[in-house]
Amino acid sequence: MRAAILAVGSELLGSDRVDTNSLALAETLAGFGIDVACKMVVGDEPDVIAAAVERLMSSCGLLLITGGLGPTQDDLTREAIAAVLGRPLERSDEILDELRRRFASFGIDMPSVNEKQADVIRGAEVLGNRRGTAPGMRIDHKGCTLFLFPGVPTELEGLVESFLVPWLAANTSGEGVETRVLKVACIPESVLEQRLGPFYDEWGNDGVSLLPSLGEVSLRLTTSGKRSERQTWLQPRQQEIRKLLGQRVFAESADVTLEEATGRALAAARLSVATAESCTGGLVGERLTRIPGSSRYFRGSVVSYANELKQELLQVSPQLLREYGAVSKEVAVAMAMGACRLLASDVAVAVTGVAGPDGGTAAKPVGTVHLAVTGGSLPEAMHRRLRLPGSRERVRWVSSQWALDMLRRVAFEITGSMAPDGCGRENSV
Amino acid sequence: MRAAILAVGSELLGSDRVDTNSLALAETLAGFGIDVACKMVVGDEPDVIAAAVERLMSSCGLLLITGGLGPTQDDLTREAIAAVLGRPLERSDEILDELRRRFASFGIDMPSVNEKQADVIRGAEVLGNRRGTAPGMRIDHKGCTLFLFPGVPTELEGLVESFLVPWLAANTSGEGVETRVLKVACIPESVLEQRLGPFYDEWGNDGVSLLPSLGEVSLRLTTSGKRSERQTWLQPRQQEIRKLLGQRVFAESADVTLEEATGRALAAARLSVATAESCTGGLVGERLTRIPGSSRYFRGSVVSYANELKQELLQVSPQLLREYGAVSKEVAVAMAMGACRLLASDVAVAVTGVAGPDGGTAAKPVGTVHLAVTGGSLPEAMHRRLRLPGSRERVRWVSSQWALDMLRRVAFEITGSMAPDGCGRENSV
Numbered sequence: 001m002r003a004a005i006l007a008v009g010s011e012l013l014g015s016d017r018v019d020t021n022s023l024a025l026a027e028t029l030a031g032f033g034i035d036v037a038c039k040m041v042v043g044d045e046p047d048v049i050a051a052a053v054e055r056l057m058s059s060c061g062l063l064l065i066t067g068g069l070g071p072t073q074d075d076l077t078r079e080a081i082a083a084v085l086g087r088p089l090e091r092s093d094e095i096l097d098e099l100r101r102r103f104a105s106f107g108i109d110m111p112s113v114n115e116k117q118a119d120v121i122r123g124a125e126v127l128g129n130r131r132g133t134a135p136g137m138r139i140d141h142k143g144c145t146l147f148l149f150p151g152v153p154t155e156l157e158g159l160v161e162s163f164l165v166p167w168l169a170a171n172t173s174g175e176g177v178e179t180r181v182l183k184v185a186c187i188p189e190s191v192l193e194q195r196l197g198p199f200y201d202e203w204g205n206d207g208v209s210l211l212p213s214l215g216e217v218s219l220r221l222t223t224s225g226k227r228s229e230r231q232t233w234l235q236p237r238q239q240e241i242r243k244l245l246g247q248r249v250f251a252e253s254a255d256v257t258l259e260e261a262t263g264r265a266l267a268a269a270r271l272s273v274a275t276a277e278s279c280t281g282g283l284v285g286e287r288l289t290r291i292p293g294s295s296r297y298f299r300g301s302v303v304s305y306a307n308e309l310k311q312e313l314l315q316v317s318p319q320l321l322r323e324y325g326a327v328s329k330e331v332a333v334a335m336a337m338g339a340c341r342l343l344a345s346d347v348a349v350a351v352t353g354v355a356g357p358d359g360g361t362a363a364k365p366v367g368t369v370h371l372a373v374t375g376g377s378l379p380e381a382m383h384r385r386l387r388l389p390g391s392r393e394r395v396r397w398v399s400s401q402w403a404l405d406m407l408r409r410v411a412f413e414i415t416g417s418m419a420p421d422g423c424g425r426e427n428s429v
Numbered sequence: 430m431r432a433a434i435l436a437v438g439s440e441l442l443g444s445d446r447v448d449t450n451s452l453a454l455a456e457t458l459a460g461f462g463i464d465v466a467c468k469m470v471v472g473d474e475p476d477v478i479a480a481a482v483e484r485l486m487s488s489c490g491l492l493l494i495t496g497g498l499g500p501t502q503d504d505l506t507r508e509a510i511a512a513v514l515g516r517p518l519e520r521s522d523e524i525l526d527e528l529r530r531r532f533a534s535f536g537i538d539m540p541s542v543n544e545k546q547a548d549v550i551r552g553a554e555v556l557g558n559r560r561g562t563a564p565g566m567r568i569d570h571k572g573c574t575l576f577l578f579p580g581v582p583t584e585l586e587g588l589v590e591s592f593l594v595p596w597l598a599a600n601t602s603g604e605g606v607e608t609r610v611l612k613v614a615c616i617p618e619s620v621l622e623q624r625l626g627p628f629y630d631e632w633g634n635d636g637v638s639l640l641p642s643l644g645e646v647s648l649r650l651t652t653s654g655k656r657s658e659r660q661t662w663l664q665p666r667q668q669e670i671r672k673l674l675g676q677r678v679f680a681e682s683a684d685v686t687l688e689e690a691t692g693r694a695l696a697a698a699r700l701s702v703a704t705a706e707s708c709t710g711g712l713v714g715e716r717l718t719r720i721p722g723s724s725r726y727f728r729g730s731v732v733s734y735a736n737e738l739k740q741e742l743l744q745v746s747p748q749l750l751r752e753y754g755a756v757s758k759e760v761a762v763a764m765a766m767g768a769c770r771l772l773a774s775d776v777a778v779a780v781t782g783v784a785g786p787d788g789g790t791a792a793k794p795v796g797t798v799h800l801a802v803t804g805g806s807l808p809e810a811m812h813r814r815l816r817l818p819g820s821r822e823r824v825r826w827v828s829s830q831w832a833l834d835m836l837r838r839v840a841f842e843i844t845g846s847m848a849p850d851g852c853g854r855e856n857s858v
Contacts, residue, residue, distance in 0.1 A: 013465040015456030018447050027444030036442040037477060039470040048466060048488075055484055059477075275711075275732075281718025282704075282711030285732045289710025292786050292821055300738045303704075303714045303730035305723075309772060313729075343738060357721050392721055 001172065002037040003029050004056040008068035008077045009151060010043035021066045021149075021156055028160055031176040032168040033224060034062065044068060049080035057144040064164075067151030069134035071114040077148060082121045085141050089119040095126065099133055124148075127163045131155045138163065145171075178223060178230045180238050183251040185216040185258050185405040192217055195248075199240050207233075214394060215401030216258065247412045250405070259287040262404045265411035266297040271375070273407060274343035275301040276314055276335040276350040278326065279369065280396050284351060284403045299345040304335070310352075314338030327352050327364050332372035333381045340374055347375030347410055349403045353386070355395045369399045373406045377414050382406055430601065431466040432458050433485040437497035437506045438580060439472035450495045450578075450585055457589055461597040461605040462653060463491065473497060478509035486573040493593075496580030498563035500543040506577060511550045514570050518548040524555065528562055553577075556592045560584045567592065574600075607652060607659045609667050612680040614645040614687050614834040621646055624677075628669050636662075643823060644830030645687065676841045679834070688716040691833045694840035695726040700804070702836060703772035704730040705743055705764040707755065708782040708798065709825050713832045728774040733764070739781075743767030756781050756793050761801035762810045769803055776804030776839055778832045782815070784824045798828045802835045806843050811835055 005026070007019035019041050026036050037060055042048045049068070056063050068077030082089045095118035103110040117133055120126055127136030127147075134150040136159045147164060149156045184192065189212050200208075211218040219241065223233040242249055250261040266273055275284045285301035288294055302313055307326055310316040316334040324330040335350035353369030360366035367388040374381045384402060388395045434455070436448035448470050455465050466489055471477045478497070485492050497506030511518045524547035532539040546562055549555055556565030556576075563579040565588045576593060578585045613621065618641050629637075640647040648670065652662040671678055679690040695702055704713045714730035717723055731742055736755055739745040745763040753759040764779035782798030789795035796817040803810045813831060817824045 013455060013468060015452050015459060018449055018452065020447055023444050023447065026442060030444060035472075037472065037474075038481070039442060041468040043464075043466065045466075051488065052467070059480065277711075279718075280715070281723075281727075282706075282714035282730050282732065285711035285734075286709070286715045289708075289732075289734065290822070290825075294710075295734055298710075298734050300734045300742075301711050301730065301732035303711065303718075303732075305714075305718065305727050305729045306701075306772075309729045312773075313771065342742065343735075344741075393719065396719075 001034050001061040002059075003034050003062040003064065004038045004040065004060040005036060006052055006056060006063065006065045007039075007041045007151070008044065008049055008065065009041075010045075010074070012041045012067075013043050019066075021151065021153060024153075024157065024160070025064050025066075028164060028168070029062075031178065032172045032174070033176040034168070034172065044074040044076050046076050046080040046083065049077060050084040053081055053084050053146075057141070057146070061144055063144055063146045064149065065146065066149045066156060069117070069136070069148060069150045071111070071117055071133065073113075078116070078119055078121065081139075081146070081148065085121065085139065087122040087139075090122055091115070092118045092120050092126065095120070095135055098128075102133060127159050129155055129159060131158045136163065138167070174226050175224060176227075176230075178227075178234065180221045180234050181252070181254040182219045182221075182238065182241055182245070182249050183216055183254075183256070183258075184219065184245060184248045185250055185408075186402050187217065187248060189217055192219075192245075195244055196241070199237075199244055203237055203240065208237075215398040218254065247409060250408060257290075258401060258404045258408070260291055262408040262411075263288065263291040263294055263297065265408045267293075269411040269415040271346045271411055271414065272297055272299050272344075274299045274339045274345035274348040275403070276339035276348060277301060277303045278305060278310070278335075278351060279353040279355040280351045280399050280403070281305065283396055283400045284349060287400055287404060299343045302339055302342060310335060310338075313342065315341070325364065327354055327368055327370060329370050329372070329383050329385065332370035333374060333383060336372040336374040336381065340376070345375075346377065347373060347407065347414075349373045349407050351399050351403050353395070353399060355392045355399075357392060367395050369395065369402075371399065371402050371406060373410050375410070375414075378410065382410060430463050430490040431488070432463050432491040432493065433467045433469065433489040434465060435481055435485060435492065435494045436468075436470045436580070437473065437478055437494065438470075439474075439503070441470045441496075442472050448495075450580065450582060453582075453586065453589070454493050454495075457593060457597070458491075459606045461601045461603070463597070463601065463605075473503040473505050475505050475509040475512065478506060479513040482510055482513050482575075486570070486575070490573055492573055492575045493578065494575060495578045495585060498546070498565070498577060498579045500540070500546055500562065502542075507545070507548055507550065510568075510575070510577065514550065514568065516551040516568075519551055520544070521547045521549050521555065524549070524564055527557075531562060556588050558584055558588060560587045565592065567596070603655050604653060605656075605659075607656075607663065609650045609663050610681070610683040611648045611650075611667065611670055611674070611678050612645055612683075612685070612687075613648065613674060613677045614679055614837075615831050616646065616677060618646055621648075621674075624673055625670070628666075628673055632666055632669065637666075644827040647683065676838060679837060686719075687830060687833045687837075689720055691837040691840075692717060692720040692723055692726065694837045696722075698840040698844040700726060700775040700840055700843065701728050701773075702726055703728045703768045703774035703777040704832070705768035705777060705779040706730060706732045707734060707739070707764075707780060708784040709780045709828050709832070710734065712825055712829045713778060713780060716829055716833060728772045731768055731771060739764060739767075742771060744770070754793065756783055756797055756799055758799050758801070758812050758814065761799035762803060762812060765801040765803040765810065769805070774804075775806065776802060776836065776843075778802045778836050780828050780832050782824065782828060784821045784828075786821060796824050798824065798831075800828065800831050800835060802839050804839065804843075807839065811839060 005022045012019050042052050068075045124137040124139045132155040137148040139146045207222050209220045282303045288298050304310045315338045320330050332350045336348045339348035350372045356366035369386040371384045434451045441448045497504045529539050553566040553568045561584040566577040568575045636651050638649045711732045717727050733739045744767045749759050761779045765777045768777035779801045785795030798815040800813045
């Protein structure tokens with residue numbers, strides 16, 4: 001079975017909004033082994049909607065339509081599809097009552113414009129929408145199944161779970177595609193490939209892909225088949241990769257961010273943390289505090305953008321600054337130690353670097369960044385020197401990735417649960 | 430003339446990427462008064478591409494196609510379109526030479542797979558691509574004009590500027606749509622509407638729209654017509670709005686961010702700035718330092734997430750903390766004063782609040798935020814109390830909007846260029 005997705009809405013044809021509902025729909029379909037052959041967006045024009053539906057029905061067995069089921073004059077999907085299928089619209093008393101009850105529960109009379117939301121295309125199954133006023137519909141017509149969904153994401157999501165997923169389960173073999181994601185940070189793709197050598201030797205690279213983004217790589221394992229076959233394929237591969245990469249894997253879900261993983265590690269290790277930041281301008285602390293409850297481990301930050309603040313606040317000695325410069329291992333370590341003292345934290349991370357676009361020199365070009373983590377329980381400071389390519393935004397972001405990942409790994413090291421790969425402390429990259 | 434946009438690429442049919450090239454194309458078309466009737470996405474399958482092109486050509490006079498012009502086996506747009514138009518592909522020696530030169534300039538021999546990028550559909554105008562190896566094409570066929578563009582955004586952008594815009598200028602009346610954007614921060618939409626009363630009285634509200642986003646509103650003036658007509662319409666309206674809103678307008682371009690406007694104001698006023706942050710976790714400093722050259726005015730930040738750091742670092746008196754609580758006007762003002770002293774800045778902004786989801790009380794529910802700006806040249810502290818709705822992320826972001834906008838307005842006030850609307854110092858909202 002091949003599917004098509006049609007989004008209706010003139011606002012999706014302009015220069016500031018794209019249809020994103022199709023992403024979740026494509027993922028749901030993939031879970032049942034159904035490919036999307038085509039996506040289409042049209043405005044709120046009955047003729048254009050009708051022509052699009054006609055064409056998509058002729059080439060696909062399943063057509064998912066979103067948008068245009070609202071109460072206003074430019075919500076015309078219902079009418080356009082009734083016309084193209086040659087079926088009348090019939091007003092449902094049941095839906096009308098339900099709509100009136102809904103409005104009454106908010107203490108208001110239903111506006112008369114909402115009445116048309118009770119119109120059902122003859123022969124359609126009504127998909128009750130508990131999150132909004134627009135019911136969906138399912139229609140079987142000449143070998144194609146059409147689903148009409150509201151365009152509001154939360155309403156769509158509810159109807160997909162309640163109606164599309166069960167329909168797919170009943171009407172497909174149950175064979176689908178499943179993906180597991182393991183995320184690693186701050187390791188070059190080539191080094192990662194090398195680490196995975198033994199895995200590739202044993203399992204091959206079919207269904208394995210590396211998706212690099214800024215300062216992290218998502219390792220994706222993808223397979224298809226029935227649910228039990230998928231588990232049999234995925235389970236041992238995922239375990240083997242975790243064994244090879246150890247604590248380098250910071251998350252086993254696409255949704256978990258690095259700041260979340262770092263927060264969990266710090267909380268588990270009962271370590272309080274502080275940051276001393278220069279080129280990142282506060283980004284590391286800002287990311288740590290994105291996580292609700294971060295006050296359990298986050299003490300605070302000092303952003304010493306002006307050089308003399310590194311001396312005055314963080315007690316970096318003027319001699320170090322003169323001798324090595326603000327962007328150096330020595331100053332990074334001193335900043336981290338200063339932050340530990342000043343902010344009374346168990347550990348601290350410091351970032352100092354040249355984010356650009358100006359300020360680079362031959363010896364320390366734009367993208368040079370030094371990071372250090374220190375703390376009472378650490379036998380010695382952990383240090384990294386980076387040479388990062390790209391824009392100011394990119395240099396700052398990747399620096400914050402390293403800062404978070406170093407903290408995360410220090411937390412594991414201190415609690416003694418560091419992975420056996422011994423990659424806890426290296427002196428530069 | 431009506432246009433359609435077709436994006437080719439199987440990666441755009443999955444669950445993690447949408448076609449965004451169409452946004453810039455829609456904007457360019459709007460500038461020449463052309464509506465997009467339909468957008469479509471298909472995978473790298475010749476039959477599906479051909480069917481889509483055939484259908485879109487039948488309903489539109491202009492068809493813009495992106496993607497599938499690369500050198501690999503799944504780049505099939507060229508072949509599919511040649512087939513559907515019934516025209517042969519002809520290899521161009523000129524393009525081939527150009528491609529070889531391009532590779533030679535990087536010191537490598539051209540891989541043979543790239544040869545097919547020299548294939549031109551008979552009768553097409555070749556659109557030379559200086560940013561990549563895939564030339565574009567323009568083809569007039571049975572009343573429809575097709576543009577084939579590469580999918581790489583920078584390459585597409587270059588070809589749009591060099592070829593599509595001149596073609597549109599020559600083939601349309603020059604009548605188009607133009608939008609001016611004025612951005613204001615931290616003013617509720619209803620208050621803004623009220624301020625604009627005299628404008629609406631004089632000019633009406635045709636072509637005026639308010640687009641609110643988190644902690645700011647974009648005021649859009651949109652008109653259509655020939656270029657000179659558009660100017661005649663836009664100019665006086667834009668001036669009148671600026672007169673009414675004064676320094677409340679922080680930018681007259683959609684691209685300028687609030688942190689950029691604040692940075693410019695601080696630099697113009699020759700003021701150095703520091704931040705003292707609690708619930709925002711460093712976000713205000715992070716946003717200030719997104720701007721290259723921010724070291725001219727940004728001194729640094731203290732993020733005092735732990736309460737005792739407010740005392741120890743920022744010298745907020747324990748009595749104030751006991752009496753008023755950490756989230757209070759008194760503590761916000763004391764934090765700002767402490768930051769001015771500690772970080773030796775001319776002005777400082779402080780943010781203290783309850784970002785949630787936990788930590789709220791009846792008196793200070795989640796979303797309660799106090800902000801203060803102090804500084805030597807300010808006659809008194811500026812203070813705001815906010816009750817912000819929404820998620821932790823939202824509360825933090827909107828708080829940072831207020832912090833930046835308060836700094837921006839203080840900079841204007843100190844340089845004496847504050848607007849005559851007297852909205853510089855108000856005690857709460």
